Each structure stands twice: as C-alpha cells, then as structure tokens.
Amino acid sequence: MLNKTARTVETLIRARYPLIYIVSFEENRVCNAMKQIATARNKQLYQWSVTEGLLLPDGSYLTEFKDPVRALEYILNLDVNGLFILKDYHPYMNDPVVIRKLRDLNRSLKLSMKNVIFLSPILKIPGELEKEISVVDYKLPDKEDLEQIVKSIAETVGEKQLEEIKDKDFLNKVVEAALGLTAEEAENVFAKSIVENGNFNLKTILAEKEQIIRKSGVLEYYHANENMKEVGGLEQLKEWLSKRGKAFSPAAREFGLPEPRGILLLGIPGCGKSLTAKAISSMWQLPLLKLDVGKVFSSLVGSSEENVRRAIATAESIAPSILWLDEMEKGFSGLSSSGQTDGGTTARVFGTFLTWLQEKKSPVFVVATCNNVKELPPELLRKGRFDEIFFVDLPSKEERKDIFRIHLEKRHRDPNGFDLEKLAESTKEFAGSELEEIIVSALYDAFDEGCDLKQEHLEKTVAGMIPLSKTMGDQIKGIREWAKIRAKKASNSSWEDETAGVRKLEM
Structure with missing residues (x-):
C-alpha cells in the first residue's frame, strides 16, 4: 500500500509531469514505492547510477551508459511507457550541456509516456530548470509504516517479541520513540535493541534517535534534567x-x-x-x-x-x-x-x-x-x-525567597538555617541567576575558610555584588514599557509592583 507521499508522486506521473525531483535519504524505500507505481501503471522501470549505468526492467545492466549525458540521450530515444529513476544526478546539473539536454528532454517527454525521477538526499536545481522540475519531499516513515516494521521484525524473531507488542500502549510507545528515523534506521535499531536487551527497549531506540539528530548539525537533542x-x-x-x-x-x-x-x-x-x-x-x-x-x-x-x-x-x-x-x-x-x-x-x-x-x-x-x-x-x-x-521580570520578594531556597537545597543545605526574609529584602534588584551566583560565591568563601556556609557569607557576597539591573537600567525600563501592553506577566507579582509599594509608603 502506497503512503501519502508516494501517492503524490503517482498523481504527478499520471498527469504526465516529465521531470520529478524526489528528495530523500531512503533510496531503497523510494525505489520500492516506484516499482509498485510502475507495476500499477503498466510502466517499465529503469534505474541509473553513475557507478553501474542503466538497470533495465529485465535485471540486466547497460554499463556503457554510465555517462550522465549519454543516459539522457538513451531515455530521449527510447520508445517505451517507462519510468526512469536517476540516482544522485544533482552534481551533474551544473554542466551547461546537461542543463540544455534536460530542457530538451522536458519538451520531448511531454509528448510521450515517459517520466524521469531524480532521486537524491540533496535538493540542488539550477535556475534554468526551476520551472520545469517538480519537487517532492519524501516523508519519513509515519506511525503506520513504523508499526508494520515493528510487527515484521517481531514475527521474524519469535513469540516473546510478538507477545510484547500485543500491548497496544507499549507498541505505540515503541513507534513514537522511533519517529524521525528512516525505515532502514528503524529496522537497525529495533534489531539492535532485541540483540542487546531481548526486547524492544525504549532507551536504546531513543539513544539512536539522538545520534540521528546530532548528525544533522543544526539541531541538538537536549536531555532536560531540570523540572x-x-x-x-x-x-x-x-x-x-x-x-x-x-x-x-x-x-x-x-x-x-x-x-x-x-x-x-x-x-x-x-x-x-x-x-x-x-x-x-x-x-x-x-x-x-x-x-x-x-x-x-x-x-x-x-x-x-x-x-x-x-x-x-x-x-x-x-x-x-x-x-x-x-x-x-x-x-x-x-x-x-x-x-x-x-x-x-x-x-x-x-x-x-x-x-x-x-x-x-x-x-x-x-x-x-x-x-x-x-x-x-x-x-x-x-x-x-x-x-x-x-x-x-526581575523576581519579586517572595520569588527571591523561593529561588534562594531552591539553590540552597540543590547544594544540600537546609534553607531553614538561613534568614531568607533578610536575604530577599537585600537583593531587591537582583536577577535569578545572580541569586544563584551569590550562593556559589559564598560557598567558595566558606570552603576557603574551612567552615560550612553561613548567613554572613551570603550577606557579605550580596554587599559586594552589583546587579545587572543597575548597569542596564535604561534597557530594562524600555523592555518593561514595551511589555506592559503587549505581553502577559509570567508572575503574579513583580519587582516593579514591589518597588511601587515602597514608593507609596515613602510618600
């Protein structure tokens, strides 16, 4: 059964789009889908690569057509109802001769029963051909595709794995863990999981996904330990x-x-x-x-x-x-x-x-x-x-007390042993990261003195620190003015409300 992307390609073929560019890393998966389409549409399937030449429908190779221009000439002169897959053809599209030949081919194919499919993981189309090539991004396997892969592997391995995936909730978790992998990557990691653990292990699958994302070079899979x-x-x-x-x-x-x-x-x-x-x-x-x-x-x-x-x-x-x-x-x-x-x-x-x-x-x-x-x-x-x-905004007094408590507990100190009220009062214009730095700096001082952290260490650090709100007061004021009518407050109370209350008392 064809997936949604394959059906899109089939529609373009039926509509006689001469040049179709499929962007995908999954060469085998795309080629298998094209075989299904070719069989359903009574088309003969040809495949070309620069290393092997032309693969004919009968399984034989024409190695003399490894040259990218000669391959196009062969397609142009062949009188068949055919589908031609050109693998990794994009590097040759910089050649003026290839560009011209493709434009000639585009015009000719419109009058024939032939379609050319460029299959590559990289989208690279010269400006001269932008209006003549239709681009399709071949989607990665969806939940239904991955579910079929899981079931197929389970049937191959044995009864234990088949019994395991009868639990629909567990099967859904395995499939969701593999989303984002190619079909081949999914097959490999499922097999690896069974070899290592004897079952479909979610941690093993997620670890593989992390590697795939890291290889993209743009996205980072972040392990969030914070709550x-x-x-x-x-x-x-x-x-x-x-x-x-x-x-x-x-x-x-x-x-x-x-x-x-x-x-x-x-x-x-x-x-x-x-x-x-x-x-x-x-x-x-x-x-x-x-x-x-x-x-x-x-x-x-x-x-x-x-x-x-x-x-x-x-x-x-x-x-x-x-x-x-x-x-x-x-x-x-x-x-x-x-x-x-x-x-x-x-x-x-x-x-x-x-x-x-x-x-x-x-x-x-x-x-x-x-x-x-x-x-x-x-x-x-x-x-x-x-x-x-x-x-x-800058944290309010209650929020500052909460932040002090959190960071003291993270460093294995009992917050009840400190006067958080006094600390919060003396750090009115401090940001949350600065409150954390107060505790870290005070810990260094206490460690240097050979004693445990005390209230005076914290108070001494506060007295010697100039908060960012002092050095960039104008910028903060501008941000606050912008946010008053355009953004929602993240806190119930803010530092500005606290300051306004102090001003009112002074008046």
Whole structure:
C-alpha cells in the first residue's frame, strides 16, 4: 500500500509531469514505492547510477551508459511507457550541456509516456530548470509504516517479541520513540535493541534517535534534567503551561482543541527563561530539540535555507516535540540589512521559519526566548505565530525567597538555617541567576575558610555584588514599557509592583 507521499508522486506521473525531483535519504524505500507505481501503471522501470549505468526492467545492466549525458540521450530515444529513476544526478546539473539536454528532454517527454525521477538526499536545481522540475519531499516513515516494521521484525524473531507488542500502549510507545528515523534506521535499531536487551527497549531506540539528530548539525537533542520545581516563581506561566500540556492528548482532539503552537518568553536576562524552556520538556515528557540558528547559516548558496527546512522536517518527524530557540534575536540579527550584507540569506531563512510558524499543522511546540524584544521584527510578534507572549521580570520578594531556597537545597543545605526574609529584602534588584551566583560565591568563601556556609557569607557576597539591573537600567525600563501592553506577566507579582509599594509608603 502506497503512503501519502508516494501517492503524490503517482498523481504527478499520471498527469504526465516529465521531470520529478524526489528528495530523500531512503533510496531503497523510494525505489520500492516506484516499482509498485510502475507495476500499477503498466510502466517499465529503469534505474541509473553513475557507478553501474542503466538497470533495465529485465535485471540486466547497460554499463556503457554510465555517462550522465549519454543516459539522457538513451531515455530521449527510447520508445517505451517507462519510468526512469536517476540516482544522485544533482552534481551533474551544473554542466551547461546537461542543463540544455534536460530542457530538451522536458519538451520531448511531454509528448510521450515517459517520466524521469531524480532521486537524491540533496535538493540542488539550477535556475534554468526551476520551472520545469517538480519537487517532492519524501516523508519519513509515519506511525503506520513504523508499526508494520515493528510487527515484521517481531514475527521474524519469535513469540516473546510478538507477545510484547500485543500491548497496544507499549507498541505505540515503541513507534513514537522511533519517529524521525528512516525505515532502514528503524529496522537497525529495533534489531539492535532485541540483540542487546531481548526486547524492544525504549532507551536504546531513543539513544539512536539522538545520534540521528546530532548528525544533522543544526539541531541538538537536549536531555532536560531540570523540572518546574527548580523554577522559582513565575506562577502564571506555570499555570498556563500546566493547562496546555494536557492538550497533546487524543482526548483533547476529540474535545475540539488544537495542539498548542508555542510561546515567546521575553524579559530581563538571567530571570529563568532558558531554565523554563528546559523544564517544559520534563513537565510534558516530550523530547526537547534546541535549534542553533548560528549553525543554520552556511557559506554555500542555498544551503542555509536547506538547513532550516531540514531542521523543521526533523522536528516535525518526531512530533509531538518541543523546539527551543534560545536568545532568538541574536540568531536573526542583521535582518533589516540582510539584502546589503549577506545577499538576503538571513531574510530568506527567517521567512522560511516564519511561514512554517504560521502554517504548521504538526504538534511541534516552539519555545523562543528573547532578551531584547526591540531587535525582533514586528511580523514575528503578531497573533498566530505564538499562543502567548510572556514577560519575565526581575523576581519579586517572595520569588527571591523561593529561588534562594531552591539553590540552597540543590547544594544540600537546609534553607531553614538561613534568614531568607533578610536575604530577599537585600537583593531587591537582583536577577535569578545572580541569586544563584551569590550562593556559589559564598560557598567558595566558606570552603576557603574551612567552615560550612553561613548567613554572613551570603550577606557579605550580596554587599559586594552589583546587579545587572543597575548597569542596564535604561534597557530594562524600555523592555518593561514595551511589555506592559503587549505581553502577559509570567508572575503574579513583580519587582516593579514591589518597588511601587515602597514608593507609596515613602510618600
């Protein structure tokens, strides 16, 4: 049975599209699908590669046609109802002779029963052929495809594995763990899991997925050890995330709820935006992929756009998942001058990402963090891109007490042995990361003195530290003014509310 992408190719063949470009790493899987189509449409299937020449329908080879131009001439002169697969033909499309020959072939094939399919993992089409070649991205195996692979391997191995996958919940977990792998990769890791563990082991499968994502060079599979208990304050944001986490379930679809799209966390540096992004993964039990925008950009023309498309496709293939963009404004800096500085590459990459953000149907939850919202283009902030924009301010007094407690417990100290009220009061303008640094610095002092951590160590460190809010007061004020009417507060109370209360008492 053909999958959705293969049916799309079949439609193009039936409509007599002469030149079709299939982008896929899965050569065998695509070729098997094309064999099914050729059989169903009474077409003869030919395959070409530069190493073997032309593979004829009867299984024999014409090795004299290894030359890419001679292969096109053979196709042009052959009078058959045929389907021709040209494997890894893209390097030869830089040759002016090949380009001209393909344009001649395109015109000729329109009057015949022949179709040419270029099969390659890399999309590379010269400008002269852009209007004459139809491109199809061959999707990775979906849940149904992977389920068939699991069952096939289980039947081959034995009764124990067959019995194991009769549990539908377990089978679903195995399939979801393998989403994002090619069919061959899935077969290999399932076999590896059985050899190593005697069963379908989820950890083994997920470890293989991590390697695949790492090889992409753009995405990083992030192991989130943080949880929401380690995030001090931010009650409104936590409540919002708790509600949205339930919306990935089938019950939510039946209820009529769409999958959450994403959030933009903006605010003061060091106040927990990145920590929250990591904690969401643990809270929702979803894989966290970090997109390094800097790695997207390549020196080769067109590669940057291809990199971001591949990153998006990878995130979608393992959905439901979380895609994390840290300090987003830095990744897309120079957007306004992109046409003059980099030939428009930054603008095109951003445009690709923006379009996907607006139109995406897959359950990929995007978490973007930003310190300087003024550097972000306005079109990113309009409704529809994100479900909500949250402003993360400096922590309030209660939040500072909570942050001190969290970091003292992380370092095996009893918070009850310290005057958290006094510490919170003396750190009014400090960010969360600065509160953590106070404890770390005080621990160094105590260790140097050969004693345990005491209140005076913390107070001494506070007295000697100048918070970031002092050195970048104007910028913080500007961010607050912007967020007042455009963003939702992440906390029930803020540092600014606390300061306003003090001012009122003084008056």
